[in-house]
Amino acid sequence: MPNALIPGILKNDTGSISKAITRIENNIHVPDSFFHDLHNHSASSIRIGITGPPGAGKSTLTNELIEICLLNKKSVGVIAVDPTSPFSGGALLGDRVRMNKYLWDDRVFIRSMGNHGDLGGLARRAQEVGDVLAASGKDYILYETVGVGQGEYDVAKTADITVVVLVPESGDEIQLMKAGLIEIADLFVINKSDREGANRLATLLKNILHNFSAHGKIEPPVYNTVATQGKGIVELFLGIKEHLNLMDTKGMLDLRRLSRYRNRVSDLIREQLEDEFWTPEKRTFLNSATQTLDSIKSAPIIMAQLLLGQSINES
Ligand SMILES: Nc1nc2c(ncn2[C@@H]2O[C@H](COP(=O)(O)OP(=O)(O)O)[C@@H](O)[C@H]2O)c(=O)[nH]1
Ligand SMILES: [Mg+2]
Incomplete structure (x- = not known):
């Protein structure tokens, strides 16, 4: 029973944390009472989302942030979510090295999560893994x-504050995605600022941000970093803390946490309703009605109404 792991989790016992997370990751039944018991212990961690295109330097930056948290006597949990990876249950290839580094350090817990085939489920599991780490007392x-696509919105839903990592070459991307990016970003980082174009991008980005007023959000600051040389990391860390303070004073942090809670409830309801809805009979009905393209006689909406209605025998 995972509930037996709770005392260990609350004492920050790595073995208990690890076992609980493995159950969540593999969708081994975790009773609702487990999350109920965790809930009252999961409130005080700060959840920081770090998102951006592949290769931007997110892992390198994350490693630097771990170090600076430790220097500030803070403990850290890291959840590396890669929706494009089918792997799960420990390490994605590039993450193994950093995980080994902290193997015997209970101030740091790192877990990589891949995609088991359902993106929505991945976001839910990542939040639940976050609850376990929060209950273990991790400060950050x-x-x-x-x-990638929806993935970034999912992090925004999960985190108290979201850092979007770009590189000097991301200029065009910004033009294309500015609305979406600006909506989710609380802070921007232009990493690889040892490369040409970093300052130009910073100026461009600041201009866009200044002219784009997202409702209920503070204008995101822009930081330049060279993660591989540890440059700009202290400034970024202080910037994150300052931004959190500002959000807190303006009541925005509470609002965000409230909306995170509401989103989680509605995601769970959607998942549960779908699970209940798709009986084997309904799946068979849909499959046999769609054997070939020629055999399909009704519009998708009609098919959906048929399935939603009572016209199919339930067993
Ligand atoms: N030149 C340069 N390379 C960097 C910097 N930060 C990371 N890299 C390199 O970029 C590559 C991708 O970094 P990684 O952290 O794995 O990116 P991720 O996919 O976003 O997690 C690695 O080879 C890093 O060493 C930087 O600031 N400057
Ligand atoms: Mg990475």
């Missing part, structure tokens, strides 16, 4: 995610 929880 860093969510590292690849920003």
Whole structure:
């Protein structure tokens, strides 16, 4: 029973944390009472989302942030979510090295999560893993995610504050995605600022940010970093803390946490309703009605109404 792991989790016992997370990751039944018991202990961690395109330097930055947290006597949990990876249950290839580094250090817990085939489920599991790490007393929880399509919005839903990592070559991307990026970003980082174009991009970005007023959000500051040389990391860390303070004073942090809670509830309801809805009979009905393209006689909406209605025998 995972509930037996709770005392260990609350004492920051790595073995208990690890076992609980493995159950969550593999969708081994975790009773609702487990999350109920964790809930009252998961409130005080700060959850930071770090997102951006593959190769932008998110992992390198995350490693630097771990170090600076430790220097500030703070503990850290890292959840590296890669929706493009089918792997799970420990390490994605590039993350193994850093995980080994902290193997015997209970101030740091790192876990990589891949995609088991359902993106929505991945976001839910990542939040639940965050709850376990929060209950273990980690001061900061860093969510590292690849920003691909919906993925980045999912991190934003998960985190108290979201850092979007770009590189000097990302100029065009910004033009294309500015609305979406600006909506989710609380802070921007232009990493690889040892390369040409970093200052130009910073100026461009600041201009865009200044002219784009996202409702209920503070204008995101822009930081330049060279993660591989540890440059700009202290400034970024202080910037994150300052931004959190500002959000807190303006009541925005509470609002965000409230909306995170509401989103989680509605995601769970959607998942549960779908699970209940798709009986084997309904799946068979849909499959046999769609054997070939020629055999399909009704519009998708009609098919959906048929399935939603009572016209199919339930067993
Ligand atoms: N030149 C340069 N390379 C960097 C910098 N930060 C990371 N890299 C390199 O970029 C590559 C991708 O970094 P990684 O952290 O794995 O990116 P991720 O996919 O976003 O997690 C690695 O080879 C890093 O060594 C930087 O500031 N400057
Ligand atoms: Mg990475």
